[in-house]
Amino acid sequence: MAVRFGILLVLLTAVRREAHGIQQTGETSLSEGQMRTRRFVFNRPVDVKYFLHTRQSRGTPTVLEDNNPDVSGTTYRSDRPTKFIIHGFRSRGDDQWILDMANALLEEEDLNVFAVDWREGASPGLTGKNYLQARRNCRRVGQTIAEFVRRLRQPQDMTHIIGHSLGAHAAGFAGKATQPGLTVARISGLDPAGPGFRRARARDRLDRGDAMFVDVIHTDILVLGKRKPVGHVDFYPNEGWLQPGCKRFSCSHGRAPEFYIESISSGCQFPAYSCQDWETFNRNRGQCVPCNHAGLVNGACSEMGYPSINYPDSQGSMYLVTSTDLTPHCRTRGRRDTESGESEQCVQSLGTAMREEILDLVDSITDLQQMGMEEDFCSIESQLWTRGYSCYPGVHSRRQVRHRDGLGGGQVPREHQ
Numbered sequence: 107m108a109v110r111f112g113i114l115l116v117l118l119t120a121v122r123r124e125a126h127g128i129q130q131t132g133e134t135s136l137s138e139g140q141m142r143t144r145r146f147v148f149n150r151p152v153d154v155k156y157f158l159h160t161r162q163s164r165g166t167p168t169v170l171e172d173n174n175p176d177v178s179g180t181t182y183r184s185d186r187p188t189k190f191i192i193h194g195f196r197s198r199g200d201d202q203w204i205l206d207m208a209n210a211l212l213e214e215e216d217l218n219v220f221a222v223d224w225r226e227g228a229s230p231g232l233t234g235k236n237y238l239q240a241r242r243n244c245r246r247v248g249q250t251i252a253e254f255v256r257r258l259r260q261p262q263d264m265t266h267i268i269g270h271s272l273g274a275h276a277a278g279f280a281g282k283a284t285q286p287g288l289t290v291a292r293i294s295g296l297d298p299a300g301p302g303f304r305r306a307r308a309r310d311r312l313d314r315g316d317a318m319f320v321d322v323i324h325t326d327i328l329v330l331g332k333r334k335p336v337g338h339v340d341f342y343p344n345e346g347w348l349q350p351g352c353k354r355f356s357c358s359h360g361r362a363p364e365f366y367i368e369s370i371s372s373g374c375q376f377p378a379y380s381c382q383d384w385e386t387f388n389r390n391r392g393q394c395v396p397c398n399h400a401g402l403v404n405g406a407c408s409e410m411g412y413p414s415i416n417y418p419d420s421q422g423s424m425y426l427v428t429s430t431d432l433t434p435h436c437r438t439r440g441r442r443d444t445e446s447g448e449s450e451q452c453v454q455s456l457g458t459a460m461r462e463e464i465l466d467l468v469d470s471i472t473d474l475q476q477m478g479m480e481e482d483f484c485s486i487e488s489q490l491w492t493r494g495y496s497c498y499p500g501v502h503s504r505r506q507v508r509h510r511d512g513l514g515g516g517q518v519p520r521e522h523q
Contacts, residue, residue: 152227152246156254157199158182159208159219167208167221173250174257187264188218190251190280194271194299195240199223203363207268210370214412222251228272241302244272248279255284265290267317270363271330274298274312274322281316282309292415293317293337297325297362300332314338321414323365325349326358338421341410343376343428345384350430365428365435369411376435377406378424387425 155175157167162181170177189211191204199221208219227243230236255265267290269277274295281290295312303311313336314320320337324346327333333346343365344350349358368374381387381394396405399417407420428435 152224152243152250154227154247154250155199155223157221157223159212159221160186161212161216164209164212174254177258182218184258184260186216186218187266188220188258188260190220190222190255190265190267190277192222192247192251192267192269192273192276193224193228194269194273195237196229197270197273198225198228203270203360203367207363207367207370210367214370220254222247222273222276224276237301240272241299244276245279248276248281249283251276251280252283255280255290256288262288262318263291266292266294268294268296268366269298269312270296271299271359275303278312278316278320290317292319292321294366294412295320295322295337296366297323297331297359298336300327300330303332304334312336319415319418321411323362323410325362325365326356328358330356330359331362335423338418339408339414339424340422341376341378341408341414341424341426342384343410343426345388345425350428350435361435366411368435369409369413375413376410376426376428377402377404378408378410378426379405380407380420380422381425383423384425 154173156170158170158177158180159167160181160183168180170180189208191199191207193199193201193204200223204221208221211217211219224243224247227247228240230239230243251267258265262284267277267280269275274293275298277293277295278298281293284290293312293316298312308315311332312320312322320339322335322337322340324331324333324340324342325344326347326349327342328347331346343361347358349361352358352361365376369376379387379391379394380397381391386393394405395407397407397420398405399407399420402409408414408417408424410424410426
């Protein structure tokens with residue numbers, strides 16, 4: 107009871123502080139000049155450029171600078187399916203994970219792959235940390251992509267948009283903007299951003315109506331991701347938070363693209379199960395809905411990631427446990443038959459009521475929508491530690507263990523790793 111009271115007090119204080127605009131000790135108000143600068147940044151157009159990857163240009167993608175570029179004279183071909191990959195907050199279109207994903211896709215299929223770069227819009231303002239404006243910008247980015255999709259004039263079943271974090275919502279806005287008249291074939295949302303979208307209506311976020319098939323991977327619902335399902339099928343690996351091996355802030359959020367890249371290779375599979383909730387999957391998998399798909403073992407209903415399109419009738423929330431190895435994250439064929447039904451992660455092993463209470467409270471924290479998201483959560487985590495909260499039995503001191511997985515980063519004692 108004392109632990110619950112401590113969590114309630116800390117998190118509700120954060121909510122109240124943000125809701126009433128209480129100024130933190132040592133903070134100063136924005137000057138008139140700063141406000142003018144911020145208004146200017148808010149009204150800036152969002153520049154978008156594209157890196158075109160094809161099998162003919164691998165290693166040297168074609169850079170298309172204009173928001174609606176001319177693809178004539180490039181290696182783009184209209185008879186090939188087209189993929190768009192959209193990054194999120196404080197990222198760019200030539201980040202390594204995007205290059206890895208583009209290369210993995212091209213290994214599997216002959217495609218046009220456009221890596222969308224909206225780096226200035228994703229890091230607006232002088233500090234590069236203005237998340238609120240980046241959140242607004244992702245809608246404009248989606249609309250810009252939609253214009254480009256229309257100009258390409260491909261059949262709607264040839265367009266697939268993949269987005270991470272804010273990029274997942276940008277993908278949704280792109281899907282919305284192509285309608286009516288064209289509904290893109292597929293959108294894959296990789297841990298769609300939660301801050302600013304937790305209570306958003308369908309028109310203001312990624313939604314299942316944005317494409318013919320929307321598949322979503324949730325890996326950081328506690329902090330940076332969105333908890334509620336938004337697609338035709340929503341995958342919750344390891345319950346959707348505190349991913350194995352993550353010991354630093356944003357690690358779990360970044361795990362979704364890693365899962366997706368691994369899933370593109372046919373040798374790496376993530377079988378997922380249709381269950382009422384995580385508790386049912388983790389403790390009583392016999393009560394999950396069994397499916398009889400060829401190639402999937404133990405009644406799994408779908409595969410998380412790229413192959414999920416092969417199971418369009420398997421919809422709803424899907425649960426799975428990934429490998430505890432840093433790489434690959436998928437369970438190999440030899441291990442899949444013997445996989446355990448229970449997770450050994452500390453928070454996932456909490457009682458259902460306690461987990462739900464924590465999740466509901468975190469969903470109410472609005473200060474993640476402001477600048478300094480990391481600092482706010484680290485502050486909350488610090489206060490939790492001073493109240494004696496710990497995932498590990500017998501560990502009550504911040505000096506004994508600093509498990510900041512999802513709430514930060516650090517080292518876990520060897521016996522708890």
